[in-house]
Amino acid sequence: SIEFHGPHAPLGTDSIIATALAERVVKRLGGVLFPLIAYSHCPSTTKGYPGTVSVRTETMIGYLTEVFRGILATDMKGILVLNAHDGNIEVVKAVGEVIADEFPDRFVLLINWWQTLPESFVNSLGFFSQSGGHGHGGPLETSVVQAIKPDAVELSKGRDIDLKPGSANEVIHVVCGENRRDAWAGYHGRVSEASKEKGDVLMEESVKRIVKAVQEWISSNV
Template sequence: MHVIEVHGRELEGVKAEAQFAVLPLGSVEYHGPHSPLGTDIILAQGFAEHVAAELRPLIYPTVSFTSCPGKTRHYPGTISVRPSVYTEYLTDIVEGICELGLRNIVLLNAHDANMGPSRTVAEAVTGRYPDASFLLINWWQMVSLEFAEQEGYFKGTTGRGHGGPYEMSAVKAFRPDLVTVQPTDPDLTSKPALASLPYILVEGTPQGWNGYTGQISQTSFEAGTAIVEEASRNMNRLIRSWLENRKRKDGEDG
């Protein structure tokens, strides 16, 4: 159910029915000549629609404007909100959801730069609402890094780079009309990982970068469909486990 379609007289019934709120997080950001500026909005909304109905979500509109990293903010079409403004804005939104009476909130993210603010907001709001629980989901982490290559869709392009074949194939699965890789669009090769362990590297102009990265000629609807199906399956499994854990906790507290 979408919250924007709920009438005022229906609120009490909806609150009783919904198990959790879903707040999709996107961006308006350059993703290369082959990709729409609303890439992250399409992905956030698309995966929100793939949350299983039997889990009883209440879906909120996508937060579309956010902070964008230095490496994309100067490319045409990118709209970047100051991080402090975005953090305060997101705080007001999730506190409004809590004030409605919902305490289980999924922040369903499709934009890398939203990860830090999302965690910051969740930590702050749970201080004011101790009974609240936030599940932060980055859709691209719902599929193993090697999945698409192991399935035979990509070759030598396992990364999930910005505007690359992994991300844009997923967009193509939702909106095949909006991803158009042309023969003149160059494939780009990013530098190898610095280590096998997790790390964060922030650069204004990374190697193998022109507002996007990756072997974009490998983008395909078939790969995107497989990625979206796998991500959705794992996402719903994660949400179901979270809700079951919440019920157990509520039972113990009761």
């Protein structure tokens, strides 16, 4: 995505992370690395912030379906989508349903990079004081950007934001109603805890876990 991640982080945070991870994963796994799709759907919570460029969900589904069709028309066995933006998850799943009907003998895998670094693991490293550093524009994400492109991050422009406890209500899902600019700052977490050194460790661990997960899936399913 091209999306606001706070005044301290670049608009291309997700794109920077996805590209760097994909390049490293391909070197270890093999395969063909296709160009990044930078623009995507962004939620109402970031649309109001400068620099966010959002594409309609239905447009993304149509576009991505055509891209996947083109890739699979080359007789490739499948596609691994290495995702760095939460807003892409439902889009990729929707496209997957179309592809499953048209190419029943192929596969589409989706890996959300941040899920390779669960809070319990990150906490064991002692890097961050809240939620394993997770969160939009938080110290985990920012650290990884620093490891890839240190000049793109300016920590002095951000401020630390304590995460609010989540709602205990497991029945209600708020799908609209949290997009007020005064409701949050457009990012989460204590950004002062971010560092390139932490990002180097997290980046390598994520790559290893992605490679392992894909190898295990292929050995069992292909």
